Amino acid sequence: MRRADVIDEESSIPLYLQLKDLFVEKIDSGEWQENAKIPDELTLASQYRLSRSTVRQALLKLVDEGRLTRKQGKGTFVNEKKIQTPVFSFYYPEKFGKKHTVLSAQELACSATVQSALELFPGELVYELIRLRYFEDEVVAVETSYLPSAAVPGLLQKNLEGTLYELLITQYNLQIQAYDTTVEPVILTQLETERLQVEGNGQPALKITKIGSTWNKKRLILTKSIFRGDRCKLMFHHE
Structure with missing residues (x-):
């Protein structure tokens, strides 16, 4: 895991918000490309050693902000830039x-x-x-x-x-x-x-x-x- 991807469990910033910021970096850097499907919740939870509910909170926050779209039965996808x-x-x-x-x-x-x-x-x-x-x-x-x-x-x-x-x-x-x-x-x-x-x-x-x-x-x-x-x-x- 890259240093930039490490979650600080001692920080006063909630874990899901730290994770959300990491996901934003992946989107902005192009690691997660527009219209591409991102890893599922279980994969992300395992990668960051966090609970699935924390991952879901981070993803839903990005959905609310218009950065991601969840498609039932298909997964979560990166939206195009606006x-x-x-x-x-x-x-x-x-x-x-x-x-x-x-x-x-x-x-x-x-x-x-x-x-x-x-x-x-x-x-x-x-x-x-x-x-x-x-x-x-x-x-x-x-x-x-x-x-x-x-x-x-x-x-x-x-x-x-x-x-x-x-x-x-x-x-x-x-x-x-x-x-x-x-x-x-x-x-x-x-x-x-x-x-x-x-x-x-x-x-x-x-x-x-x-x-x-x-x-x-x-x-x-x-x-x-x-x-x-x-x-x-x-x-x-x-x-």
Whole structure:
């Protein structure tokens, strides 16, 4: 048994919580891989010289936290990683990786919805970008963004496969200082299902709408993202 796998019976930390932390390390390190079946309770109890009930407590704690799934008659399996989306904070694209695939990019007159969101004049020109967003080389979101053409001239000639956040800073010296964010559960449309490479119709998803503003409270970008429901979770930070 590795030293890191040793349970400290003299510790004030309950045995099942120590064991749970060891299991988390196995998941995070990849020793227990995503979707793989882990050893059964008896095997783990023997390995760590603990009671089966202690092992079960540790496993159930990880089930409650969404790290494991117990399948009756089959065993316990490691769940896929889920993205943490910082809802009430600034936009941190590095959490998702920087890879995007551009599905379409065009200039058009703003719709009433976009006009209202970005506080534009009726019919004002905007750039519309529809892109696929990735996490660890897997498509996890369809992202549609709108930016006023006057604020970012020549946008369609730029490299749109990276993050818009970085592009706005490096190419236009514009930085998003705050986002107004709304989150709502939705059902994937047929087109979204195909784009996200999800099996089956009527799958649940999260729609996250953000309006980004600069330091002078000028609204610069409207982004509507449809995230796969099975690959996303929300993280709230309160102070």
